[in-house]
Structure formats: C-alpha cells, structure tokens
Amino acid sequence: MSDILRTTKDLIKIRSTAENPAGLEEVIDYAVSFFAGDDLSIRKYRRGGKPSVVIATEESLEYDIILCGHLDVVPAEEEMFQPRLSDGKLFGRGAADMKSGCAVLLHLMKEFARRKKPSLALILTTDEEVGGRCGVGYLTGEVGYRAGAVIIPDCGGESTSQLVLRNKGVLQIKVSATGRSAHASRPWEGENAIEKLFEAARKIKAIMAEKDEKDPPDEHWRNTVNIASFQAGQATNVVPDRAEMTLDIRFTSQDSPAEILSYLKKRLPRYRLEKLLDGAGIFTSEDHPIVRKY
The missing domain is CATH 3.30.70.360 (Alpha-Beta Plaits)
Incomplete structure (x- = not known):
C-alpha cells in the first residue's frame, strides 16, 4: 500500500489540467517511465493536443481485459497539488478522481508484466475532464482498441468496494x-x-x-x-x-x-x-x- 500511496502522491503533484499542456505531457511521461525495464508494449498517441498511452502485455488492438484511467484533473489552486495526509485520508487534486485509481492500475500492470494470460492493456488518457473525445474516443473509435471487458476504477469519491454496472x-x-x-x-x-x-x-x-x-x-x-x-x-x-x-x-x-x-x-x-x-x-x-x- 505504501508504494501505491507514494505513486498517487507523485501523480497529484503534476498539474495535469487541460490548460497546462506541459503537465499533460509530464504525467504521461511519468506513466511511461514507471515501466522502464519491463517487458511490455508501450504506444503513445496524440490527438487534439492531448497525449495518451497504451501499455500492454503484447502488441495488439484486442485484449481480454483493458484497464482504463484518466490522468487529467480539473483546475485548482496551487496548494491542491501538494498532497497531504490527514486522519488516514489523502487530500489533493485528483486524489479520488482518479489519480489514486491510476496508481493502482500502474502497479497492477507492472505485476501482469510477468504473466502471459490474460492479455491485458492499460489505457491512460488526459482529456476525460473535457469530454474524452481525443483519448478513449479516439483510441476506440479510430485506432480500434477492443476488449472482452473494460475496468475503470474511477470512483469519483464513492465507495471502491463495489462494481458499478451502470x-x-x-x-x-x-x-x-x-x-x-x-x-x-x-x-x-x-x-x-x-x-x-x-x-x-x-x-x-x-x-x-x-x-x-x-x-x-x-x-x-x-x-x-x-x-x-x-x-x-x-x-x-x-x-x-x-x-x-x-x-x-x-x-x-x-x-x-x-x-x-x-x-x-x-x-x-x-x-x-x-x-x-x-x-x-x-x-x-x-x-x-x-x-x-x-
């Protein structure tokens, strides 16, 4: 858990808002560097000035499971990009929506780098807060990524213990x-x-x-x-x-x-x-x- 917490804090510190292109690039680069030395396929994309990345156990467009998350956040004051712990809770812009979820996905993907089955891809985008057209919309609608199931741990502050089916x-x-x-x-x-x-x-x-x-x-x-x-x-x-x-x-x-x-x-x-x-x-x-x- 301490590793996931550390990764979440690192992500929160990056001002990855729509009006800060450098921050969007930085947060995607962080995700790519997280897998340095791992035997994974890494493909970066860009659409409408919004970067995204697909990290996968094999190079394909179809997977058994796709894990999906967004690393962009809505604007906030500078202090919100300084993560802090209080009463066992982590506070900061994106702590719930959804940099903590993305931190879990990063560590989960690193674990699956050692496995062959199921085939797995992690999609990380930077435009969910402004519509998602240049991220998931582009990757599924034009590039053609498909999966048997897609898991998105975007709790938005709600409970993470239950599957959201609708x-x-x-x-x-x-x-x-x-x-x-x-x-x-x-x-x-x-x-x-x-x-x-x-x-x-x-x-x-x-x-x-x-x-x-x-x-x-x-x-x-x-x-x-x-x-x-x-x-x-x-x-x-x-x-x-x-x-x-x-x-x-x-x-x-x-x-x-x-x-x-x-x-x-x-x-x-x-x-x-x-x-x-x-x-x-x-x-x-x-x-x-x-x-x-x-």
Whole structure:
C-alpha cells in the first residue's frame, strides 16, 4: 500500500489540467517511465493536443481485459497539488478522481508484466475532464482498441468496494433565447430574454423529471439538470434581448443523447438548443462472466 500511496502522491503533484499542456505531457511521461525495464508494449498517441498511452502485455488492438484511467484533473489552486495526509485520508487534486485509481492500475500492470494470460492493456488518457473525445474516443473509435471487458476504477469519491454496472448518459447543451430590447423604465415595451431562459430551465428540469424511473434502484439514480453558466445583458437599465445558458444533463435511460436532445427540441420549439458534448449511458449485465466471478 505504501508504494501505491507514494505513486498517487507523485501523480497529484503534476498539474495535469487541460490548460497546462506541459503537465499533460509530464504525467504521461511519468506513466511511461514507471515501466522502464519491463517487458511490455508501450504506444503513445496524440490527438487534439492531448497525449495518451497504451501499455500492454503484447502488441495488439484486442485484449481480454483493458484497464482504463484518466490522468487529467480539473483546475485548482496551487496548494491542491501538494498532497497531504490527514486522519488516514489523502487530500489533493485528483486524489479520488482518479489519480489514486491510476496508481493502482500502474502497479497492477507492472505485476501482469510477468504473466502471459490474460492479455491485458492499460489505457491512460488526459482529456476525460473535457469530454474524452481525443483519448478513449479516439483510441476506440479510430485506432480500434477492443476488449472482452473494460475496468475503470474511477470512483469519483464513492465507495471502491463495489462494481458499478451502470452509468448515466450525459448531454451538455447551450440554450439560447431572444427577446426585444427596451428601456428598463418601460419593460412592457420589450421582451426579456433572461426571463425566457428562466422558463426554459424550469421546463427542461420538469421534462427530465417526467422521464425519471418510477422505481429507481437508489435515490441517486435519477435525471439531473445543472445550470452551469449564464450570459446575458449589457446594461442594467436595458431589457436584454439575448440570453444563453449552458446545461449539463445526466440521464438514466438507455436513450441516446441524440434522442434526448430531439425530444427536448420538440418540447421547447421557441428556444435554440445546441449540443456541446454528449455520451451514452453504460449498462453492464449482472450475468456478465466477470461480474459473476466478482
């Protein structure tokens, strides 16, 4: 455990955020150097300025098992990149999401370097926090990596003792509204675009609540809508004629993000809805052989 803790601390110290390309390179180089002298295949990739690496027991595109993790983190103050222990817990940016998990994967992969079966690959990326298109999306969608099973220890602060067999889908959108400008002293002569967006947010939350499962497996398994940003208005004494907000929608159904967006557009024809990022949910059967063994 002390070795894994030491590796986690090393990873936390690296400022591997989206706006710091040098940090992304450094954290991938750390992972590569971790296997110096091991008999493993190491292939580095780059897409959209985001580096990634595949470390495997053999050079192939298909494996029995792929271990997958991301080494990028969201921005934080400098002190968050100085790991510290308190009351038996490790604190620092990425301690849970997911540099501790990646540290475990690094040590696990080093152990499997001495084995031949099962065929195993470790994929480490640096763009999960900004959508994953240039990491896992590129490696599976264009390079063509495949596996019988993929294990991702991305607990995000939750318990690590249980397998997660389902994961919500995500749809991030920009919603725009237009109105009519007027002087604030005569608001009845205008149409307030901000008020229209307030109504749109209320409607979208209500629509997604309608789509909640009637008997969810737990209290957190429900659709959520987060208003992430809001832009409108140029002067306090003017009725705003344009406004836009971004929303992060997490959904529990097996609908595709495109189906969710299409449904919202039909229900809100007065607004402009644009997709920013999306990802389908993940659902693994309890009857999967690996799940049954666990």
